[in-house]
Amino acid sequence: MYDDTINKALAKLPEILRQDMERNLCTCNDVPRIDIITAIVNGATSVEAIREETYATMGTGCCRQQVERLLECLCAPEKAKRNRRSKQRSGESKTKR
DSSP: OOOHHHHHHHHHSOGGGGSOTTSEEETTTTEEHHHHHHHHHTTOOSHHHHHHHHOTTSSSOTTHHHHHHHHHHHHHHHHHHHHHHHHHHHHHHHHHO
């Protein structure tokens, strides 16, 4: 139904977040859950980036928590790796001083 990249992302999600893909996650701006997931797969790594690409969270913001959860599920390992690298670098720079 979806391309391989989207299917790989969907496999990372808990079952509850894989349901109703075509249903609007953002009801204010009629943004389906799959559009938000697609934005994340295409490189959106923050609520602000998703807002720019899909208009989700621009209304009342009631969907923000759900958008954050999708980001957490789909981006967390990459962010954790980057945080570890930056901490290692800052530790290296402190020891060089």
